[in-house]
Amino acid sequence: TSRKVAVLVGSLRKDSINRKMAKALVAMAPPSLQMAIVEIGQLPLYNQDDDANPPQASRDFKQQIQSSDAVLFITPEYNRSVPGVLKNAIDIASRPYGQSAWDGKPAGVISVSPGAIGGFGANHHLRQSLVFLNMPVLQQPEAYVGGAGDLFDDQGKIKNDSTRQFMEKFLAAYEGWVGKNAK
Ligand code: FNR
DSSP: OOEEEEEEESOOOTTOHHHHHHHHHHHHOOTTEEEEEOOOTTOOOOOGGGTTSOOHHHHHHHHHHHTOSEEEEEEOOBTTBOOHHHHHHHHHHTOSTTOOSSTTOOEEEEEEOSSTTTTHHHHHHHHHHHHHTTOOBOOSSOEEEOSGGGOBOTTSOBOOHHHHHHHHHHHHHHHHHHHHHOO
């Protein structure tokens, strides 16, 4: 069986290293994972007043999450936490209360930063929300990809052999996790 994986990128920047990582992983994915980036930059800011009648872009996004078997978050760290644009997307698909699109979906978290600690703060703040959203999150291997400013070549390939091998290991573990936990 092949599982549909929604890949969420926590940066809207055109040359985002997190988007480069997402694209590299989509290209590296085993056949059992149909990975595709689900865009979040078009989403309006979440407003609880709209719960009964959400904006169309928010409905469409929530539907895309609902129709996915699993989620993979690839995010930068902003001020030691999750970028607002990603938190907004998470909030949108979590509501109205009791009708969360995230519930029970297996997840993985990768943080990518030019900095030395690889977005550890964002990675773990994100995990805090995923606990509440009842998403089983892959624990090992953890993926804090630091020093990533020069990680990709002009074709978007991971230049560094050890990082590429690590990401292959991560994907293999994630594939097993999704296979075990997807509904
Ligand atoms: C950053 N950056 C950053 N890096 C980090 O390792 N820890 C941090 O807390 C922050 N904080 C932060 C806040 C804001 C508002 C910005 C714009 C940037 C730097 C960040 O890692 C860098 O810009 C990455 O290149 C962002 O990821 P993308 O856009 O390349 O995917």
